[in-house]
Amino acid sequence: MLLVWLSFSGNAQEKAPIAKDSLKPKTERYGLRVGVDLFKLTRSFYEEDYRGIELVGDYRLTRKHFLAAEIGNEDKTVDEDQLNFTTEGTYIKVGFDYNTYQNWLDMENIISVGLRYGVSSFSQTLNSYQIYNPNPYFGQSPLIISGEKFSGLSAQWVEVVAGMKAEVFNNVFVGFSFRLNRLMTQNKPNGFDNLYIPGYNRTYNGEFGVGFNYTVSYFIPLYKATVKAKEKKEPKSKKKKKKAN
Amino acid sequence: MKKILLLLLAAFTFSGCEKDDICTDETTPQLVIEFYDVSNPTTLKNVAGLKITGDGMPTELNTFSGVSTIKLPLDVTGDSVKYSMILNSSSPTNANEDFLQFNYARNNVYVSRACGYRTIFELNSPGGVIHTDSATPDLLWIQSFDVQTTTIDTENEIHLKIYF
Numbered sequence: 001m002l003l004v005w006l007s008f009s010g011n012a013q014e015k016a017p018i019a020k021d022s023l024k025p026k027t028e029r030y031g032l033r034v035g036v037d038l039f040k041l042t043r044s045f046y047e048e049d050y051r052g053i054e055l056v057g058d059y060r061l062t063r064k065h066f067l068a069a070e071i072g073n074e075d076k077t078v079d080e081d082q083l084n085f086t087t088e089g090t091y092i093k094v095g096f097d098y099n100t101y102q103n104w105l106d107m108e109n110i111i112s113v114g115l116r117y118g119v120s121s122f123s124q125t126l127n128s129y130q131i132y133n134p135n136p137y138f139g140q141s142p143l144i145i146s147g148e149k150f151s152g153l154s155a156q157w158v159e160v161v162a163g164m165k166a167e168v169f170n171n172v173f174v175g176f177s178f179r180l181n182r183l184m185t186q187n188k189p190n191g192f193d194n195l196y197i198p199g200y201n202r203t204y205n206g207e208f209g210v211g212f213n214y215t216v217s218y219f220i221p222l223y224k225a226t227v228k229a230k231e232k233k234e235p236k237s238k239k240k241k242k243k244a245n
Numbered sequence: 246m247k248k249i250l251l252l253l254l255a256a257f258t259f260s261g262c263e264k265d266d267i268c269t270d271e272t273t274p275q276l277v278i279e280f281y282d283v284s285n286p287t288t289l290k291n292v293a294g295l296k297i298t299g300d301g302m303p304t305e306l307n308t309f310s311g312v313s314t315i316k317l318p319l320d321v322t323g324d325s326v327k328y329s330m331i332l333n334s335s336s337p338t339n340a341n342e343d344f345l346q347f348n349y350a351r352n353n354v355y356v357s358r359a360c361g362y363r364t365i366f367e368l369n370s371p372g373g374v375i376h377t378d379s380a381t382p383d384l385l386w387i388q389s390f391d392v393q394t395t396t397i398d399t400e401n402e403i404h405l406k407i408y409f
Contacts, residue, residue, distance in 0.1 A: 080358055080359075080361070081359070081361070082268075082358070082359065082360060082361025082362070083358065083361050083362075129353075129361050129362045130361045130362065131273060131321050131353060131361065131362050131363060131364050132268055132272040132273060132356065132360045132361050132362065132363050133272065133273040133318075133321050133363075133364065134272055134273065135273070135275055135316075135318035136318070137299060137302070137306055137318045138299060138302075138318065138319075138320035138321070138322065138323070138326065139320075139322065140321075141321045141322050141364070142322070144353070144362075191354065191355050192355050193355060193357070193358070195358050
């Protein structure tokens with residue numbers, strides 16, 4: 001009977017009322033997790049027109065809530081049919097993650113949804129462009145080399161984040177996240193457009209964007225807190241039933 | 246739940262791509278000319294066998310018949326174009342050639358990711374439109390013309406009215 005009871009309490013620790021017995025109170029670790037986005041880092045190697053780095057961090061506030069932030073720098077050259085431009089700048093995103101995953105025992109995996117507010121400061125250089133001429137009776141214009149630089153640009157946006165992190169070995173986590181971005185405000189250059197925003201990525205009509213990162217991070221435990229069992233007042237008959245088992 | 250989220254994400258991604266990868270905006274405009282009856286200047290008049298060729302071009306632009314509005318492309322690499330305009334070009338006896346030269350300044354303006362840039366034109370004022378007869382004088386078939394606007398940035402308006 002003791003075995004059955006133990007396995008029961010292991011499976012549904014949160015729900016089962018903790019009986020006054022010899023079970024140790026459950027503790028969970030709180031601390032800071034810092035890491036780097038491998039997706040941006042590897043892209044910098046295999047993509048000639050891209051250089052980027054993103055540092056990620058989160059701090060566990062409550063059992064389920066994490067204060068989260070990303071800070072990064074990107075330098076990307078985009079070659080479109082009609083345009084070629086380079087965007088360079090720095091961004092920071094701050095927000096929170098909510099862990100929806102019920103961990104077994106003392107595992108610390110995370111499947112989270114969250115929100116971020118992102119701010120980016122960047123510049124754009126228009127390298128070259130084409131004139132779109134649908135009636136080229138006199139011929140098309142050759143590629144026009146510009147080199148015009150638009151500085152002091154900025155953008156702010158909101159991200160909805162869905163992600164997961166798993167502890168692969170002691171305190172080392174790998175994880176990934178998908179992001180849906182919604183541009184709030186932007187400071188557009190005069191005579192050009194923000195077609196790529198560092199941190200936000202490519203801009204689309206309708207002001208929506210998408211993002212992805214793949215992170216490896218290290219958890220620095222700071223303190224432990226005891227998990228408070230939820231006091232559930234169950235009818236006596238139910239308790240009796242359980243004991244009868 | 247996760248699958249739905251992924252699908253949603255994919256839908257967002259592709260709905261975003263579709264729209265702005267094809268150039269659908271108005272780009273480099275042409276010069277729009279409307280023809281009027283010289284004896285009744287408020288009435289539109291259709292042209293017949295109007296053969297238009299850019300000066301020095303190996304092929305004609307078009308031969309217009311039964312229309313009162315035509316569009317002429319301007320050169321996005323130069324600041325002037327000259328068109329030979331032969332009315333009744335199919336008739337050996339009635340054909341009449343006039344020349345119209347357009348002098349303008351160009352300005353390249355940003356449109357969108359898919360379209361890139363476009364050129365808009367500003368006709369010189371004065372001297373934006375110069376009307377001359379053919380090398381072998383055959384009288385002018387264009388009686389007069391009237392520049393409506395010197396700024397050519399859309400084809401949704403008339404830039405030049407010609408009376409004949």
